[in-house]
Amino acid sequence: MKDAIKIRILQGDPVIHDVKNASLPKLFRGLPVIEDKPCLTGCTSCAEICPTNAIKLNPVSIDIGLCVFCPLCEEACPEKLIHFTNDYNTASEVREKLIVTNKTKSITPEKASEKIRNYFGRSLKLRQISAGGCNGCELELNALGNVNFDMGRYGIEFVASPRHADGIVITGPITENMSKAVEICFDAVPNPKIIILVGTCAISCGIFKNSTKLQRKFLNENKIDLFIPGCPPHPLTFINGLLDWLDK
Amino acid sequence: MKLIEVQNNQMFKIDDIRFTGKEEFRDTIAELMLNGSRLISLTPVDPDNPKKIFAALTDKNFSVIYLSGCDFNGSALEYESFANDFPQTNYFECELAENYGIMPLNHPWLRPVRKQNVIMGNIPYHFFQLKGEEVHEVAVGPIHAGVIEPGHFRFQCHGELVYNLEINLGYQHRGVEKLFLQLNSDQRIILSESIAGDTALGHAFAHCHAIESLSNIQLSLRAKVIRTVAAEIERVAMHLSGLGGIANDVGFALPSASYGRLRTLAINSLALICGSRFGRGLFVYGGVRYDIDNEIKNSVMENLNTILNDVRQVNDYMFSSVGALSRFEETGIVSKDLAQSIGLVGLAARSSGLEEDVRINFPYSAYRYNPVSMITLSTGDVFARARLRALEIDETLRFIIEQLENLPEGEIKAGSGKTVPGSAVISMIEGWRGEIVHSVFTDSEGKLMNYKIKDPSFNNWYGLSLALRETGISDFPLCNKSFDLSYAGHDL
Numbered sequence: 191m192k193d194a195i196k197i198r199i200l201q202g203d204p205v206i207h208d209v210k211n212a213s214l215p216k217l218f219r220g221l222p223v224i225e226d227k228p229c230l231t232g233c234t235s236c237a238e239i240c241p242t243n244a245i246k247l248n249p250v251s252i253d254i255g256l257c258v259f260c261p262l263c264e265e266a267c268p269e270k271l272i273h274f275t276n277d278y279n280t281a282s283e284v285r286e287k288l289i290v291t292n293k294t295k296s297i298t299p300e301k302a303s304e305k306i307r308n309y310f311g312r313s314l315k316l317r318q319i320s321a322g323g324c325n326g327c328e329l330e331l332n333a334l335g336n337v338n339f340d341m342g343r344y345g346i347e348f349v350a351s352p353r354h355a356d357g358i359v360i361t362g363p364i365t366e367n368m369s370k371a372v373e374i375c376f377d378a379v380p381n382p383k384i385i386i387l388v389g390t391c392a393i394s395c396g397i398f399k400n401s402t403k404l405q406r407k408f409l410n411e412n413k414i415d416l417f418i419p420g421c422p423p424h425p426l427t428f429i430n431g432l433l434d435w436l437d438k
Numbered sequence: 439m440k441l442i443e444v445q446n447n448q449m450f451k452i453d454d455i456r457f458t459g460k461e462e463f464r465d466t467i468a469e470l471m472l473n474g475s476r477l478i479s480l481t482p483v484d485p486d487n488p489k490k491i492f493a494a495l496t497d498k499n500f501s502v503i504y505l506s507g508c509d510f511n512g513s514a515l516e517y518e519s520f521a522n523d524f525p526q527t528n529y530f531e532c533e534l535a536e537n538y539g540i541m542p543l544n545h546p547w548l549r550p551v552r553k554q555n556v557i558m559g560n561i562p563y564h565f566f567q568l569k570g571e572e573v574h575e576v577a578v579g580p581i582h583a584g585v586i587e588p589g590h591f592r593f594q595c596h597g598e599l600v601y602n603l604e605i606n607l608g609y610q611h612r613g614v615e616k617l618f619l620q621l622n623s624d625q626r627i628i629l630s631e632s633i634a635g636d637t638a639l640g641h642a643f644a645h646c647h648a649i650e651s652l653s654n655i656q657l658s659l660r661a662k663v664i665r666t667v668a669a670e671i672e673r674v675a676m677h678l679s680g681l682g683g684i685a686n687d688v689g690f691a692l693p694s695a696s697y698g699r700l701r702t703l704a705i706n707s708l709a710l711i712c713g714s715r716f717g718r719g720l721f722v723y724g725g726v727r728y729d730i731d732n733e734i735k736n737s738v739m740e741n742l743n744t745i746l747n748d749v750r751q752v753n754d755y756m757f758s759s760v761g762a763l764s765r766f767e768e769t770g771i772v773s774k775d776l777a778q779s780i781g782l783v784g785l786a787a788r789s790s791g792l793e794e795d796v797r798i799n800f801p802y803s804a805y806r807y808n809p810v811s812m813i814t815l816s817t818g819d820v821f822a823r824a825r826l827r828a829l830e831i832d833e834t835l836r837f838i839i840e841q842l843e844n845l846p847e848g849e850i851k852a853g854s855g856k857t858v859p860g861s862a863v864i865s866m867i868e869g870w871r872g873e874i875v876h877s878v879f880t881d882s883e884g885k886l887m888n889y890k891i892k893d894p895s896f897n898n899w900y901g902l903s904l905a906l907r908e909t910g911i912s913d914f915p916l917c918n919k920s921f922d923l924s925y926a927g928h929d930l
């Protein structure tokens with residue numbers, strides 16, 4: 191008992207109490223900002239070097255649904271117009287909002303419909319499906335349950351059975367071999383239900399774009415409710431995305 | 439002499455490999471294995487034209503890698519299986535059969551590696567099944583209860599005891615090896631970080647070594663030290679995560695929560711160094727992208743010292759709990775002989791008493807100058823695999839702190855180079871799970887022609903199967919966690 195108390199005291203108070211205002215290390219690559227200045231004439235450096243073709247030119251835009259936060263473009267730009275900030279608020283309810291331009295100052299998801307907030311606002315149980323995820327996204331989702339992030343305090347939790355879930359969270363680019371399991375699992379979730387895509391792989395395949403072993407039919411046939419970009423997304427991106435979406 | 443010898447990360451010419459007929463190949467490989475060598479790579483040289491295969495075996499006592507080749511010379515793509523005499527080759531042969539239709543004759547148990555229900559392209563495969571009274575079957579997966587990767591487990595049980603566990607993977611297969619041949623160099627490093635996201639640094643390390651050797655790039659000592667420091671922080675983080683999971687699986691909440699908190703400090707240290715909690719973006723060809731300045735060093739040191747102090751007390755607490763020990767001890771045993779014969783690697787092998795650690799047996803990068811100690815235990819049970827993590831965290835933290843205190847001066851990135859045509863390299867790294875091997879071959883223009891990856895999980899999944907024999911099925915989650923193997927790394 192004495193030992194247990196000693197360990198408990200060591201533990202201190204590790205909880206991040208204010209998840210909306212926690213700060214991340216300087217080097218953390220979250221929301222990119224693109225300065226509102228003209229590019230060098232004819233320069234295509236950033237778009238050429240981007241490993242996932244996330245960048246469009248004239249004017250420069252970065253699709254953070256494709257981006258793997260590597261940060262080659264930041265290094266390549268001769269005018270230093272691209273800069274990754276440590277702002278972890280990047281979740282969005284629509285795919286288009288993930289395209290960052292020189293006008294983008296922040297990204298937050300629009301509040302979900304009243305119906306969804308009524309259903310899930312107080313308690314949201316999610317079934318996670320790893321469908322080709324490298325275990326990076328999975329580790330960050332697991333971290334949501336640790337003593338630092340403690341997502342359960344907001345009534346959001348991962349559950350074992352799809353029957354107990356209000357929706358699914360997909361990580362990974364959806365491999366051919368997992369495509370059927372994804373469908374069966376989603377079918378087993380009672381209505382109404384939501385779909386959240388976590389990580390660049392799930393949103394756009396990311397670095398696996400050219401793979402011939404993927405089967406993403408499921409995503410075309412179903413409406414996606416929330417996109418959480420990152421490779422992998424920081425736990426704070428996930429929590430804040432959901433809290434904003436559910437207006438909590 | 440049918441063999442050539444190379445060292446870890448030493449480039450060699452493909453033309454220097456002696457390709458012999460099947461009989462000679464068989465004798466050469468069998469003799470090596472009789473003398474204690476272990477197979478680490480079995481692949482065609484050119485995947486588009488698999489009529490020549492290549493084998494690499496290690497001899498840890500002499501720190502050498504033996505290379506040998508077999509030319510089918512127009513004859514049928516088949517050879518006499520080694521697996522009846524040397525179980526360690528079993529799964530390698532299954533993989534070769536599945537990927538290239540090269541048939542191991544008289545193989546004891548040809549089974550799918552990344553496919554479901556089919557071998558050799560079109561032969562239906564059925565799970566091994568027991569018959570008899572009171573025998574029952576339990577099927578789990580691909581989707582499991584927690585937030586983890588997918589895989590299918592088939593248990594044949596007699597009452598509570600597991601007779602046989604068959605593990606069928608491949609659900610994570612993304613075609614990584616093929617992608618390596620298509621992508622440009624910037625993309626390849628990112629791909630290497632996504633082979634297994636929990637070992638992003640381990641695989642990036644192996645990938646960069648392979649390419650650097652093939653293009654004659656020399657690194658500064660400072661770059662090497664930063665790389666090994668980061669890779670060792672990954673080890674600490676994942677060992678803490680493993681211990682937390684093990685504590686959780688026996689319902690021991692306090693240590694589980696404590697290990698979780700300490701792991702956060704470890705991965706946050708990686709974020710201080712390079713922005714990513716998993717070390718993504720740190721490795722570039724020729725060195726590292728980010729330097730460690732004094733401010734970062736001090737913050738990282740502070741985190742590491744907290745871990746060092748706290749983890750010892752948490753370990754003492756967990757490993758003196760009679761309740762926890764009774765679950766750990768004599769659960770899921772893999773004996774030393776068994777571990778040796780099936781070719782277990784890394785953490786699991788060391789827990790069974792085998793001296794398997796690439797950092798020591800085939801030293802690379804900064805470990806050549808600043809060695810780490812080999813830690814082994816002998817019982818091969820859950821206890822050993824848990825305890826070994828605790829001991830390695832201590833040793834690893836010592837190593838990291840020493841390195842950070844004595845960071846050598848120098849550039850962090852060397853210039854680039856071109857990959858030499860007609861060459862190959864075997865790159866071995868000790869990831870936190872164990873031995874990672876990247877075998878890379880270039881064509882006559884210097885382009886990558888074959889990229890073969892072996893994650894330690896490829897060796898060790900079979901160890902988990904055998905650990906479950908005669909073990910209560912309710913101990914499966916605990917045994918599984920004690921191995922903590924990668925699905926993505928296996929499935930590629």
Ligand code: SF4
Pocket residue numbers: 236239240241242243244245252253256257258259260261262263264
């Ligand atoms: S940081 Fe994102 S946008 Fe920039 S080069 Fe890398 S993947 Fe492309």
Ligand code: SF4
Pocket residue numbers: 322323324325326327328361362388389390391392396420421422423632635
């Ligand atoms: S988005 Fe990145 S971390 Fe997540 S599964 Fe894909 S490669 Fe892994």
